[in-house]
Amino acid sequence: MTERDDIVRRLQALEPLIRKLCGICGVPGVSLGVVLSGDVIFRLNLGYRNLETSAATDSDTVYPIGTIAKTFTASAIGILVSEGKLSWNTLIRDILPEFRSRDLTISQNLTVLDLLCHRGGLARSNQWWQGAGGELLQEKRQTIPFYSTLEPVGTFRSDWAYSNWGYAILGEVIERASGLRYGDFLSKRIFQPLELDCTTTAEPVAANKHNVAKPYAALDDATLHPLPQPPVHGNAIMVPAMGISSSLNDLCKYAIALLHAQRTECRGGNTSHLVLQNAKTHLAGHIFTAQGTMEKSYACGFYRSQLPSTVMGMGWNSIYVKKMPTIIPRGHCGPLIAHGGSLPGYHSAIALLPELEAGVVVCTNSIGLGDASGWISMALVEALIDSPNPTDFTQYATEAAIGHVNSVPALQDKLRKAKRSSMFVPPRPLSQYTGRYRDADRDWVIDIRHRDAGHLEVLFQGLESQVWPLTYYEDDTFLWLTERNEQARRGRMTTYPQGDVFKLIFMGNGSLIDRVCWPQEPGLAKEKQCFTKEETAQ
Incomplete structure (x- = not known):
């Protein structure tokens, strides 16, 4: 042979x-x-x-x-x-x-x-x-x-x-x-x-x-x-x-x-x-x-x-x-x-x-x-x-499959442990967060709107196809994180590493919100990842 x-x-x-x-x-x-x-x-x-x-x-x-x-x-x-x-x-x-x-x-x-x-x-x-x-x-x-x-x-x-x-x-x-x-x-x-x-x-x-x-x-x-x-x-x-x-x-x-x-x-x-x-x-x-x-x-x-x-x-x-x-x-x-x-x-x-x-x-x-x-x-x-x-690839594949299924719960647990505030409701009326936020240099928008009386949702690029529900996290921060099955059904790449990308951090001068930061890029300060609120919601 x-x-x-x-x-x-x-x-x-x-x-x-x-x-x-x-x-x-x-x-x-x-x-x-x-x-x-x-x-x-x-x-x-x-x-x-x-x-x-x-x-x-x-x-x-x-x-x-x-x-x-x-x-x-x-x-x-x-x-x-x-x-x-x-x-x-x-x-x-x-x-x-x-x-x-x-x-x-x-x-x-x-x-x-x-x-x-x-x-x-x-x-x-x-x-x-x-x-x-x-x-x-x-x-x-x-x-x-x-x-x-x-x-x-x-x-x-x-x-x-x-x-x-x-x-x-x-x-x-x-x-x-x-x-x-x-x-x-x-x-x-x-x-x-x-x-x-x-x-x-x-x-x-x-x-x-x-x-x-x-x-x-x-x-x-x-x-x-x-x-x-x-x-x-x-x-x-x-x-x-x-x-x-x-x-x-x-x-x-x-x-x-x-x-x-x-x-x-x-x-x-x-x-x-x-x-x-x-x-x-x-x-x-x-x-x-x-x-x-x-x-x-x-x-x-x-x-x-x-x-x-x-x-x-x-x-x-x-x-x-x-x-x-x-x-x-x-x-x-x-x-x-x-x-x-x-x-x-x-x-x-x-x-x-x-x-x-x-x-x-x-x-x-x-x-x-x-x-x-x-x-x-x-x-x-x-x-x-x-x-x-x-290599026993069956063992490795089983571990990876379990790890993948648990990836979102693990992230949710990490976020819970990192939470600094004990508040369960945002510090201001939801209406103050709604509106259109724009990155003028890239002509890219984030829309925030009421989903119903008590919840917000985000529309990336203002598109109905890119709508995700927002849940309150802490301070003026919300999460658009959903269960892994929902992300999978909607064709998101669930194999991408998860992290702060699911945060939307609202900021302002005084009592009014004037920008939202989306910290999607590791290693880049969130202040460089902000969208400015337009005066009139679109």
């Missing part, structure tokens, strides 16, 4: 575990594959792309892949660098002259590579664009103006902070440098040449007809609630950060092409015929994401982890378990280069082991209890590297 045969046998033996992980996490359908030395050596499709019609998944089933889109954006940049239309150190202001940061150092020095590896030092600010039901709260035309308003929250090029906004800006860079729309450039220069026939930035159902995985959210009891298709596609905002849909077969082709390009470059071979260019820089680490004796860094659209260690970038599970498992190879295997992808209704993962010329792909169609794609991809990696101490 060959070494490849041994690997395939280990992968095949994982099927019962994968089925169990899907059950624990609440996943209706999964498509997964493993590549080795230029071949797909293992595929597995389980469950349903559509529960209501009992339509099964297959290797061409299309899944929105969320933030795995970032690696395609990085590939597009690599192609433009090879053509001389950009360099890794091209200044953003030279491509987008209208960009001006509130920090002069960033305005003058921010480069393409800074954005690719998340070392810009600016606020993440995801709440400004992503609403309930997956609804987009801003348009693509607002990308550059909004990015210019982001406050510094870290040290430029020293502090790593994941930024979807940075990749949205890279989409604008690609369009200016190429003269094509982002989706058209990717289609012409990556999707078509690599024969990624199911991969698109367009609306997935329209582009792929019937074989599209329907999105679901797992409720606390692991039952599945159907969600609408997330609208991050076409010419919408955030497409370069998370707006691509693809299939197992296509992602395996892409993984093979990226591994081959990187291997050819490292060996000094001729790369002129390759579709993907500058893969060595694409997959190299450019900033540390954590301190330790083993490397943990960020490349361009990928996390890097030197094994043996815990791994980064393969899902949100670290939020819900006390300690992530250590992945241990039997021998030397080089860095694990990985990234997860999430959108309301989907979790996916891709992981590469360049020194083994190997990779894994996992796509699922639910926001589950924990992230099944993360656990499954780690199990596949352990089979690839023949780990001498295989």
